[in-house]
Amino acid sequence: MISVEEALAKVLALAPDSQPEEVPLAEAWDRVLLKPAVSRMTQPPFDASAMDGYAIRNEDIGRTLTVVGEAAAGHPYPGTASPGTAVRIFTGAPVPPGFDRVIMQENVVRNKDGITIADPSGGNNIRPAGDDFHEGTTLAAGRRLRAADIGLLAAMNVPKVTLAKRPRVAILAGGDELVPPGAMPGPGQIISSNDLAIAGLIRQVGGDPVILPIARDTEESIRQALQGAQDADLLVTIGGASVGDHDLIGKVADGLGMQQAFYKVAMRPGKPLMAGMLAQTPMIGLPGNPVSAMVCGIIFMQPLIMRMQGLRHRTGLFHARLATDLPAEGPRQHYLRATIEDGDGLPLIRPFSSQDSARLSLMADADALLVRKPGEAARKAGDIVEFLPLRG
Numbered sequence: 001m002i003s004v005e006e007a008l009a010k011v012l013a014l015a016p017d018s019q020p021e022e023v024p025l026a027e028a029w030d031r032v033l034l035k036p037a038v039s040r041m042t043q044p045p046f047d048a049s050a051m052d053g054y055a056i057r058n059e060d061i062g063r064t065l066t067v068v069g070e071a072a073a074g075h076p077y078p079g080t081a082s083p084g085t086a087v088r089i090f091t092g093a094p095v096p097p098g099f100d101r102v103i104m105q106e107n108v109v110r111n112k113d114g115i116t117i118a119d120p121s122g123g124n125n126i127r128p129a130g131d132d133f134h135e136g137t138t139l140a141a142g143r144r145l146r147a148a149d150i151g152l153l154a155a156m157n158v159p160k161v162t163l164a165k166r167p168r169v170a171i172l173a174g175g176d177e178l179v180p181p182g183a184m185p186g187p188g189q190i191i192s193s194n195d196l197a198i199a200g201l202i203r204q205v206g207g208d209p210v211i212l213p214i215a216r217d218t219e220e221s222i223r224q225a226l227q228g229a230q231d232a233d234l235l236v237t238i239g240g241a242s243v244g245d246h247d248l249i250g251k252v253a254d255g256l257g258m259q260q261a262f263y264k265v266a267m268r269p270g271k272p273l274m275a276g277m278l279a280q281t282p283m284i285g286l287p288g289n290p291v292s293a294m295v296c297g298i299i300f301m302q303p304l305i306m307r308m309q310g311l312r313h314r315t316g317l318f319h320a321r322l323a324t325d326l327p328a329e330g331p332r333q334h335y336l337r338a339t340i341e342d343g344d345g346l347p348l349i350r351p352f353s354s355q356d357s358a359r360l361s362l363m364a365d366a367d368a369l370l371v372r373k374p375g376e377a378a379r380k381a382g383d384i385v386e387f388l389p390l391r392g
């Protein structure tokens, strides 16, 4: 059995190069910029007023000035400054050439066409041209575009961007006991939940999940499903990964010529994880227990999907204070489902007393996975431990 770190490195090595795609900016939110975007604008394009008030010449302060015209956003004043004059100006309007200050209107007394400045304190209230960015400024590639990035690109007058294609991820759940949500389970049957949960994890990191029909526990059913899914960018199977007579994924994939990168990882839950290449398609075989499938999805599948878009996954863990004693660990890295509460200085982490890898209700209530190293010694309440957050 290999370690989590080794397994992750082998999974990431399966990632093909990111594929570029030109996309209208309006559809680019939360997707990954693959080529740097270059600004076609200088912002602001002109010296712009930051206040509603009067454009004046600094050296005219103390005089009564004649208001000779108006500049509003989108409506520049056509002239230039001359001594003893002011221009009525509004926020966002170009400051006419020769004026070097805007006095906010609250600090001005107006009398017909004349103004006097009641309070000359404060700054010049002018945003110089190019204060924000210039034509040719680039937004670097490799970032997942947030709302502010989209706004910035719009301001840069970049109507289309080159993004990484969303990896299409085929999800194959298998098992004679499984029926889809909404169906009536027969004797011994349950509802297939893993495929939908895994689809959620795929969406969370920018992938495009395609849920395939549930495969039966026969070699033929699994073979057909695997063969039909090879046009996906990534193939994720769930279940049938262990050693039972009906656990056929490894056997069938092997028969189809899968190049296995590894089978079995020293982790809890998630031991019977498998990964490799099926022809040109990377494949991850997740274990069937619902929590095991999700934990492996978070630790291995999500980083792979991020890598396929040219992104790095988060590597660091967070620190918390343990709320309860914990026994020594065995030889596998343990991911305990836990809640997080506010604590004194550090958050308080409280692992659930049951860590059964079939209990989805606990996974749904968990705020974090408390990560314990293989062979870690017993811990006392109050000790500092590491966790991976599951929310936000």
Ligand SMILES: Nc1nc2c(c(=O)[nH]1)N[C@H]1C(S)=C(S)[C@@H](COP(=O)(O)OP(=O)(O)OC[C@H]3O[C@@H](n4cnc5c(N)ncnc54)[C@H](O)[C@@H]3O)O[C@H]1N2
Binding pocket: 173, 174, 175, 177, 178, 190, 191, 192, 193, 194, 195, 238, 239, 240, 241, 242, 243, 244, 247, 269, 270, 271, 272, 286, 287, 288, 289, 290, 292, 357
């Ligand atoms: N003799 C051994 N038995 C088992 C071992 C072992 O080392 N030796 N490992 C256990 C561990 S750990 C896990 S994890 C499971 C993994 O088994 P499989 O990947 O073969 O998964 P299945 O047997 O198909 O299913 C396990 C469990 O999960 C339920 N399941 C499967 N798919 C779904 C789905 N889409 N939605 C909801 N629930 C699903 C399935 O009904 C089973 O209850 O093996 C242990 N056994």
Ligand code: MOO
Binding pocket: 267, 268, 269, 270, 271, 272, 287, 289, 292, 293, 357
């Ligand atoms: O790995 Mo199993 O995933 O321990 O339940």
